[in-house]
């Protein structure tokens with residue numbers, strides 16, 4: 692349960708850091724599966740940043756009975772999401788993000804709704820992302836950077852930057868004159884939850900340490916898109932806290948991963 696002070700902070704800043712959201716055991720299992728799972732490796736693709744560096748991800752819509760599906764269906768997660776965007780809550784997609792040591796690329800300044808607008812969602816206040824750190828995320832390995840309060844500007848125009856979609860940089864710069872950029876350094880198990888219109892970005896990984904994370908994204912059932920996958924139209928089937936530790940399915944095999952070339956928001 693988020694406190695009223697946390698709800699207030701989210702409304703004001705557009706994001707919240709939840710320290711120690713997952714136990715060491717939960718993060719350990721998720722990291723181990725993501726590093727070893729063949730299906731995940733096979734379906735990981737790269738999205739080039741403005742300098743041609745690779746940011747790697749694997750993305751799926753339907754949360755299954757594997758540890759990652761159980762994470763995005765966990766009542767702690769869905770409960771917090773419901774408090775922030777209202778309910779009933781549907782799962783839009785989840786992804787494993789990999790920034791490899793030395794070569795992992797940047798994510799350009801954007802709002803997630805800059806992408807998701809193209810999917811046909813109408814209400815940005817009824818969409819949210821939650822990032823779970825699987826490894827430490829530091830300034831050196833390219834942790835997420837956010838501009839507090841930027842969700843209040845509404846959707847900013849976005850265009851192609853490399854293979855990514857980026858926000859109009861003159862507007863980003865103008866906004867940054869008013870606020871202090873926040874580097875969201877995270878430890879494994881910490882979570883960062885943020886509004887779909889919060890401006891965020893991350894730098895390339897210039898360190899020797901990987902930066903891996905999972906991001907799960909949600910919409911409400913009132914806010915279904917006109918072009919997108921079935922999972923957006925179903926209430927999430929929640930599971931008890933920590934169920935991922937006892938997931939019936941160990942790996943990712945049952946998951947239908949998305950393909951880069953069919954992702955509407957990238958094309």
Ligand SMILES: O=C(O)CCC(=O)C(=O)O
Nearest residue numbers: 788798803834835892893
């Ligand atoms: O992993 C990151 O640094 C940012 C990724 C992101 O913002 C996204 O996939 O929308």
Ligand SMILES: [Fe+2]
Nearest residue numbers: 801802803891
């Ligand atoms: Fe994003």
